[in-house]
Amino acid sequence: MSAKRSAGVLLYRFADGSPEVLLVHPGGPLWRGRDLGAWSIPKGELDEGEDPRDCALRELGEELGAAPVLAAEALIALGSVRLKSGKVVEGWAAEADFDPSTLRSNAFTMKWPPRVGVEREFPEVDRAEWFDPKTARQKINPAQAEFVSRLLASLDR
Numbered sequence: 001m002s003a004k005r006s007a008g009v010l011l012y013r014f015a016d017g018s019p020e021v022l023l024v025h026p027g028g029p030l031w032r033g034r035d036l037g038a039w040s041i042p043k044g045e046l047d048e049g050e051d052p053r054d055c056a057l058r059e060l061g062e063e064l065g066a067a068p069v070l071a072a073e074a075l076i077a078l079g080s081v082r083l084k085s086g087k088v089v090e091g092w093a094a095e096a097d098f099d100p101s102t103l104r105s106n107a108f109t110m111k112w113p114p115r116v117g118v119e120r121e122f123p124e125v126d127r128a129e130w131f132d133p134k135t136a137r138q139k140i141n142p143a144q145a146e147f148v149s150r151l152l153a154s155l156d157r
Helices: 052-064 133-139 142-156
Strands: 005-015 018-026 043-045 076-082 088-095 107-111 119-123 125-131
Touching: 005 052, 005 142, 018 133, 018 142, 043 052, 052 088, 052 125, 076 142, 088 142, 119 125, 125 133, 133 142
Parallel strands: 005 088
Antiparallel strands: 005 018, 005 043, 018 125, 076 088, 107 119
């Protein structure tokens, strides 16, 4: 069986001439209280036969709710990384602004608390925040930190 695949977009902007990146924190009780290494780019699993760039843009909209409208051809390819779980994440970057206070993530359901069997709904993303690259590398899932480095390298060109 092949590894699961996801795709996402790392939004960036410039504040006082320095780059910042937008990261999202996963929602739900399993992530509550976790910070360093828990954040991510807005991303999600590819549907069967789906173009990865289309998936990345779809997931950006689903996870942020009020995501900026981006054209697929405006995306900067950041390649892929493999998470500790084995999942492969394909990433793109795009320059755009987003106000984290407008976050309206889609939701998922799970039984919580465990062994009680009550289905509860949680936001897929519970918050979004802009970070400078150094802080972003500490906050993001360690494998995805490579996306921040690749973005900075492409901006230096």
